[in-house]
Amino acid sequence: MEFWGHITTFFSAENYTLFVVGIGSGILCFASGVVGTFTYLRKRALIGDVISHSVLPGVAIAFMLTGVKNPVYFLIGAVISGLLAIWIVDYVQAKSKLKPDAILALTLSVFFGLGIVLLTKIQHSGNDAQSGLDSFLFGKAASMSIADVQLFSIIAVINIACILFFLRGFSLVSFDENYARGIGFNVNFLKSFLALLTVLTVAIGVQAVGVVLMAALLITPAAGARFLTNSIRRMLLYAGLFGFLSGVIGVFISYSGTGMPTGPWIVVVLSLFTITAIMLGKQRGVIARIKLRKGNHIKINNENVLKDIYKLADDGQKTIETSILLQQEKYATSELKAILNRLEKQDYLDQVRGFIILSDRGRIAAREVIRKHRLWEIYLSKYFQMQEDHVHDDAEGIEHVITPEIEKHLIKLLERPEIDPHQSEIPYE
Amino acid sequence: MKQPPIIEVHNLTVLYGRKPALWNIDFDLPEKQVIGIMGPNGSGKSTLLKSIMGVVTPTSGFTKVYDQSLNNVRDRVSYVPQRQDIDWDFPASVWEIVAMGRYQKRGLFKKLTTEDQDIITDSLEKVNMLGYAKRQISQLSGGQQQRVFLARAIAQQGDLFLMDEPFAGVDIATEEMIISLLKDMKEAGKTLVIVHHDLHTAQSYFDHLVLLNTRLIASGPTEEVFTDQILTDTYGGKLTTISKISQELENKEFPIRHK
Numbered sequence: 001m002e003f004w005g006h007i008t009t010f011f012s013a014e015n016y017t018l019f020v021v022g023i024g025s026g027i028l029c030f031a032s033g034v035v036g037t038f039t040y041l042r043k044r045a046l047i048g049d050v051i052s053h054s055v056l057p058g059v060a061i062a063f064m065l066t067g068v069k070n071p072v073y074f075l076i077g078a079v080i081s082g083l084l085a086i087w088i089v090d091y092v093q094a095k096s097k098l099k100p101d102a103i104l105a106l107t108l109s110v111f112f113g114l115g116i117v118l119l120t121k122i123q124h125s126g127n128d129a130q131s132g133l134d135s136f137l138f139g140k141a142a143s144m145s146i147a148d149v150q151l152f153s154i155i156a157v158i159n160i161a162c163i164l165f166f167l168r169g170f171s172l173v174s175f176d177e178n179y180a181r182g183i184g185f186n187v188n189f190l191k192s193f194l195a196l197l198t199v200l201t202v203a204i205g206v207q208a209v210g211v212v213l214m215a216a217l218l219i220t221p222a223a224g225a226r227f228l229t230n231s232i233r234r235m236l237l238y239a240g241l242f243g244f245l246s247g248v249i250g251v252f253i254s255y256s257g258t259g260m261p262t263g264p265w266i267v268v269v270l271s272l273f274t275i276t277a278i279m280l281g282k283q284r285g286v287i288a289r290i291k292l293r294k295g296n297h298i299k300i301n302n303e304n305v306l307k308d309i310y311k312l313a314d315d316g317q318k319t320i321e322t323s324i325l326l327q328q329e330k331y332a333t334s335e336l337k338a339i340l341n342r343l344e345k346q347d348y349l350d351q352v353r354g355f356i357i358l359s360d361r362g363r364i365a366a367r368e369v370i371r372k373h374r375l376w377e378i379y380l381s382k383y384f385q386m387q388e389d390h391v392h393d394d395a396e397g398i399e400h401v402i403t404p405e406i407e408k409h410l411i412k413l414l415e416r417p418e419i420d421p422h423q424s425e426i427p428y429e
Numbered sequence: 430m431k432q433p434p435i436i437e438v439h440n441l442t443v444l445y446g447r448k449p450a451l452w453n454i455d456f457d458l459p460e461k462q463v464i465g466i467m468g469p470n471g472s473g474k475s476t477l478l479k480s481i482m483g484v485v486t487p488t489s490g491f492t493k494v495y496d497q498s499l500n501n502v503r504d505r506v507s508y509v510p511q512r513q514d515i516d517w518d519f520p521a522s523v524w525e526i527v528a529m530g531r532y533q534k535r536g537l538f539k540k541l542t543t544e545d546q547d548i549i550t551d552s553l554e555k556v557n558m559l560g561y562a563k564r565q566i567s568q569l570s571g572g573q574q575q576r577v578f579l580a581r582a583i584a585q586q587g588d589l590f591l592m593d594e595p596f597a598g599v600d601i602a603t604e605e606m607i608i609s610l611l612k613d614m615k616e617a618g619k620t621l622v623i624v625h626h627d628l629h630t631a632q633s634y635f636d637h638l639v640l641l642n643t644r645l646i647a648s649g650p651t652e653e654v655f656t657d658q659i660l661t662d663t664y665g666g667k668l669t670t671i672s673k674i675s676q677e678l679e680n681k682e683f684p685i686r687h688k
Contacts, residue, residue, distance in 0.1 A: 041519065169537045172529060175519045182482040182508035183533035183585070184500065230565040232520045 017146060018255055024149030025208045026247035029217060029266065031156035033243030034163050035201040036218030037225065037236050038194060041174045045219045046101070047089065050108045052202045052214030054085035056115025059136055059206075063122060069133070071148045071207070075155075078203035079196075085111055086195055112211070139210035139263030140254075152204040159197050163236070170194055171232055208247065209263030216267045217243065224274030227281030242277075246270035298342075300400045303369045304330070305339050306348060309358055310366035315427075316358040323354065367427040373399040374420035375410045381421045382414065388421040435460040435589060435620050436481060440490035443476050448679040449643060450476040454490070456639060456648040463615055464622045465635035465651075469664050472642045474624045475511060478593050481622075482508050494589065504533060507587035509578050511594050517566050517574060524562040526577050527552055530584025552584040557606065572603030579607065589620045596625060608634065628664075631655065643675065 039048045058081025062073040169190045172180045225238035250266030310316040348362035377391040434457035441454040451473040479485040495502045531545040553559040556576035638654045640646040640663045647654045
């Protein structure tokens with residue numbers, strides 16, 4: 001099959017160029033993920049977009065001045081015009097009354113517009129060397145030469161090394177700039193250096209994905225990585241890996257089909273990684289949150305049913321008929337059965353031929369819920385002047401939320417009360 | 430006997446754009462006291478603290494700490510910035526934040542030593558947050574966030590503490606904890622300068638007060654300064670003239686001083 005043929009070719013490195021370009025593109029994207037983590041944490045996502053669009057006129061001018069397609073000249077042009085764009089954004093922000101978002105939008109479109117104008121002019125100039133310059137728009141990693149890839153990879157590795165070397169400074173500046181100044185860190189240097197690293201990363205990254213999609217390569221890996229970890233070091237690693245894998249896979253896909261652009265494919269793969277991370281993240285992930293909500297739902301049902309049985313069975317002493325529970329019409333028959341079976345499995349109660357009796361464990365759990373319910377009622381009526389007939393509904397919800405610590409705190413605050421606002425006794429252990 | 434000033438603020442003016450945030454402020458602060466910096470919203474309290482810490486560059490005038498430029502004595506000054514200025518969703522643990530208190534000593538690159546680890550542990554213990562060391566900071570309550578910031582400043586081991594609104598938005602337990610901590614620190618010979626805005630507690634918390642409203646209204650021992658007249662001058666409507674002038678400077682782009 002053609003597809004498998006490509007894969008074997010790719011991984012057996014028979015096609016040396018493709019192998020080098022794939023790995024090189026991976027390294028570029030790794031650097032973008034790492035550097036972009038700080039862009040993301042400093043909430044500079046839009047600045048990233050400005051920088052990537054604003055390198056275009058630099059590249060065009062570099063070509064117009066030299067007349068050759070030399071990546072070193074492109075790089076120099078890109079870095080200069082990227083830095084100029086940052087400087088303009090900062091300067092206008094300090095000196096004018098324009099709002100930041102307007103300044104960013106203006107700078108981006110002015111630079112990008114100028115870049116397109118210059119590119120068009122070059123294309124009409126009749127210089128044969130210009131063919132392929134438009135790949136700066138959407139990137140064409142697959143057509144990079146081995147020498148280019150080596151150069152870019154070295155710069156990318158240096159960028160990553162700089163980030164790791166200055167990790168403490170960059171982290172502190174991103175988290176708390178005032179404090180960093182307060183303890184005498186050279187914040188201006190750190191910020192400028194980080195900006196330079198960002199521009200350099202963008203300048204080499206656009207070779208792979210192009211200026212239009214470069215911002216995605218900076219921000220998307222970090223956005224996904226943030227869902228997977230609460231540690232900045234791990235976040236840097238994950239963002240880098242997302243970038244790397246997308247870079248490699250993107251080049252491969254782009255190579256396997258004719259006329260497939262590299263940049264869009266890298267970004268599509270990257271987005272898949274990020275969406276997966278957003279779904280699977282342990283604490284923040286969508287699935288984790290759905291599970292959490294489901295768990296809450298189960299807890300609420302369990303506790304409510306235990307509480308009902310306890311009350312119906314004279315404080316859990318007697319055996320009651322299952323049908324009495326059903327007559328309350330709080331649950332559908334099937335749902336109630338499921339809840340009861342679950343509770344039986346967890347040793348909260350025993351079911352024998354249509355009868356239910358609470359176990360010791362079940363009685364303790366039921367008393368706990370009732371206790372929390374009544375404590376909350378007292379708290380509401382004491383501190384918020386709520387009428388006795390209003391506190392019950394509120395407590396029906398909150399009884400499931402109160403943790404052992406909050407319960408302890410409530411008992412202390414209310415001085416271990418004996419009866420609730422409805423004159424019922426508080427069941428302590 | 431008069432003690433030497435620990436902080437000297439000399440003719441300090443700070444402009445944001447053309448609008449003065451602080452205007453010709455001039456005062457000295459005594460050592461080993463709990464000092465409150467008070468004034469209405471937008472009166473320049475935070476800006477004053479930031480100028481002393483070198484976070485904001487003054488337009489004119491200067492501040493001195495221990496009779497020197499701050500750069501020479503930074504290791505003696507601990508700083509607690511405003512909690513609300515920070516994004517608490519940053520990926521970091523409580524321990525990592527308090528460890529920043531050691532960066533002043535260790536600089537950008539040096540590894541933290543076991544001595545540093547002990548200091549971090551002690552600092553966390555002092556604010557009752559040791560049990561939260563591994564907690565992600567986004568999971569903290571406002572009061573806990575403030576304690577973490579205090580622990581970070583304590584880990585700096587300075588003699589002079591500058592705190593920006595440490596009581597803003599914290600629970601009562603934290604407020605009481607901070608107050609008792611301040612007392613201990615004062616007894617240990619530390620000087621505490623605190624930006625505060627609750628007038629009710631001012632008298633009981635502070636030995637010395639600085640009252641600001643863009644310009645300096647008064648600076649002195651609390652019993653001398655906390656008078657109806659001075660409070661009216663600080664908080665009352667009489668100073669709308671100052672804000673009208675500031676507005677004029679801003680809108681018509683006048684210079685504050687013609688050179």
